[in-house]
Amino acid sequence: MTKLPGKQMVVEALKREGVDVVFGFPGGAIIDVYDAMEKDGNIKHVLVRHEQGAAHAADGYARATGKVGVCIATSGPGATNTVTGIATAYMDSIPMVVFTGQVPTSLIGNDAFQEVDIVGITRPCTKHNYLVKDVHKLPTILKEAFYIAGSGRPGPVLIDLPKDIQNQVAEFDYPDKIKLRSYNPVVEPHTRQIERAFKLIEKSKQPIIYAGGGVIIANAHKELRKLAEAIYAPVTMTLMGLGGFPGTHEQSLGMLGMHGTYCANMAMANTDLIIAVGARFDDRVTGKIEAFAPNASIIHIDIDPTSIQKNVKVDVPIVGDCRRALKKLVKVIEEDGRPPEVWKEKYQPWWDQIRAWNKRHPLTYKTEPGVIKPQYVIEKLYELTKGKAIVTTEVGQNQMWTAQFYKFDEPRTLLTSGGLGTMGYGFPAAIGAQMAFPDKLVIDVAGDGSIQMNIQEMATAMEQKLPVKIIILNNQFLGMVRQWQELFYDRRYAATEFSVTPDFVKLAEAYGAKGFRATKPEEVEDTLKKGLETDCLTIMEFAIAREEGVFPMVPAGKATTEMLLV
């Protein structure tokens, strides 16, 4: 066995866990780990311009690949700057390991320079965290961190490394496998529950599959499709679930919830059976909880027991990995032997109703001569990329228009901050995704507000020669808040109008990137074409209709059937 200093243990662990890239920003309390990485030379480090960018980039990398994302920051402000990124990953169950430097153990608690209790600060927004006080425990902690981050319901794990621990030497006994007596996520669903679920499906006349991010995390998209096609049930997805079932599939109703499609929300309100897969009945999905799906029985598949029966009463809870649960359920259906046509016939009246809803209020927008509609930009983007790009978004209107008008057919192609709703997420996440897939087209759809929250990462993208494409839907407003003000606050636009916005084309040029701008609808396609063809970081700015809203919209606290329509 070899003796290693703590800093080198970290590097060795990264290699053994198959980490090929880390995102970070150095500082005095983490300089030793950086030195060890530099000497080792096997781990690609992406130097960001702000630690929040590092956390989001690691998150974007994790979402795009399914692997554990890694980021590094120093103590104090470096550590606190990662917190938004950690909370973002926590809310969306993204596997991530965060290393932070810490002042030497002898100084902890002394209000030392750049000291902060990051373990205390991140306790409520990490799946687990560690302050390493004994270098002998470091190898086990490193192994545990990767195991905990990536297993069960994934999430971020933080390891706080005091400077003296980084330099103390101990045996490096890295376990191949780890078993924790207090942490054993249930992955195998209960067979009896699956049988009970099938009985409900058999009885149902108007079922709907409600798929969330868990489908994507569990790589259960194929199994989900099999289930949907086997029983010919309609499928609606949460924002996090988009791509978990093909958006262009005839059985897809699109997204549900606050800005979901009319037919998805109507179907949810009228269904007699919700088959929830890896979703958590979030308030943006249910609207007014008392009015949510009043006649529905609920089957709920989730790996996290706390998600089940948290917001709604569930008839058949199935705790376990979505993929395994769906596999078992499909097997029960196959054994039953009814061909899809039988199901199709059984659900024909239900489908007729759904199609009538969709015909009455399809997803749409009004065109205006001479004005660029943001939905049009997204539609064109979808056409030109043939739906093959990895799309990240910021948060707000840009995010909702993307979710509505870009049809995601594949999992891990939409990376967006769903739970926390973090503005400034999209661009660094795009950097992370592009690092993982250098040859894929990676696009960040942004608003003029949110892009400015992490715009400093343009330097990172240039430095790494990453051809990320940024689409800025510029309405010189914080559009989503403005929309609420328009609808619910008598158009009092408190602090939502930007009187100063940088010239984004010039800004791109200042960083050595390319910039294009469209101000008229007829320029949109050409601008997109030019921008998507470049081989470097590119901004495409679209001056969009300033007061365009996102519709349908369920006002917060209202029933999901009370939609405001275009």
Next chain:
Amino acid sequence: MAGPYFIKIQEFLPMKHTLSVLVENEPGALSRITGLFSGRGFNIESLCVAPTLDHTMSHLTLVTSGDEYIIEQIIKQLNRLVDVYKVVDVSEGEFVEREMALIKVKAEDETRAEVLRMCDIFRCKVVDVSPKTYTIEVTGPESKLKAVMELLKPIGIKEITRTGTIAIQREKKTL
């Protein structure tokens, strides 16, 4: 219409529940548990922690209240913590619970004998004596402590400390 967030406070009949929690004896483990309660708006009425025979584990007895859904969430959320080994709602079945209080009570001339009589009736112990006070140790279920306190109040309680409830399941059941 008021603000955009309409949070409805659920009306429920809060029922007291006594939870036994086995947790890794790690730094921060207790803070994770109390943080969970404050962060998610659950109640803690009392909390008592000490190591078990196995020093790598701590036993925590926690008294909380809520309807059945809240208690179910509390138990699930506790189980979700990486450091938590096991959670049992002992108040679901037969169990014994005890709490101890040390009560410093005024005991001057005419009341000295009365305090001692009370101790006798409730099988309390006098653990410290001064010319003007008695300090009494009382052990029992919470109801007994309450009764003792009610009776000593008119005499004059100067100070009181309580341990919080500890509980154990009856008969063969173990955690």
